[in-house]
Amino acid sequence: MKLVHLLPLGKLDVSLLRDLCGAIPRCLHVACEILPFELDPTPSYHAERQQYHSSEILQRMQPLVRTQDWRLLAVADVDLYIPILKYVFGEAQMGGPCAVVSVHRLRQEFYGLDPDDAVLSQRLLKESVHELGHTLDLRHCQDYRCVMASSHSVEWIDLRESTLCESCRSQAESKTALAEKRA
Ligand SMILES: [Zn+2]
Numbered sequence: 001m002k003l004v005h006l007l008p009l010g011k012l013d014v015s016l017l018r019d020l021c022g023a024i025p026r027c028l029h030v031a032c033e034i035l036p037f038e039l040d041p042t043p044s045y046h047a048e049r050q051q052y053h054s055s056e057i058l059q060r061m062q063p064l065v066r067t068q069d070w071r072l073l074a075v076a077d078v079d080l081y082i083p084i085l086k087y088v089f090g091e092a093q094m095g096g097p098c099a100v101v102s103v104h105r106l107r108q109e110f111y112g113l114d115p116d117d118a119v120l121s122q123r124l125l126k127e128s129v130h131e132l133g134h135t136l137d138l139r140h141c142q143d144y145r146c147v148m149a150s151s152h153s154v155e156w157i158d159l160r161e162s163t164l165c166e167s168c169r170s171q172a173e174s175k176t177a178l179a180e181k182r183a
Pocket residue numbers: 130134140150
């Protein structure tokens with residue numbers, strides 16, 4: 001079965017996770033479940049940046065990957081970074097199996113605006129589908145409406161749909177078909 005397991009990374013609003021779990025299958029045609037335990041993000045905290053190193057989080061997720069896991073997506077509420085960038089919304093292993101996203105910079109409050117749960121849920125969904133797309137070996141898409149379009153700010157995330165464009169969808173389907181044949 002194709003399955004996405006959601007892994008809470010430390011403390012996280014449960015309703016956000018439940019919404020995401022319900023929405024992912026509508027965008028990617030896979031089943032989705034929330035894991036009953038969480039991963040502590042603390043070991044990936046770097047005091048000099050006051051942020052969490054997302055690549056280290058991906059490394060620490062490896063032992064949690066089980067054979068029946070199709071993809072493992074960690075969801076955080078902390079500020080993520082990789083050394084060459086100021087911050088990232090998320091990071092994925094190209095070709096899988098692990099990805100991580102954070103709601104930290106997806107909240108309207110982060111930009112001095114009023115909280116908006118609907119906007120936050122949509123952004124989290126788009127970021128999650130985007131990172132899961134990378135785990136299917138998808139690269140960034142030129143179509144700004146495609147969920148695989150690159151985004152350096154939340155405004156760009158808001159412009160995207162939460163689904164793959166025709167071209168990305170057929171690429172993803174040919175890759176998963178190949179993977180199934182090999183298995
Ligand atoms: Zn990307």
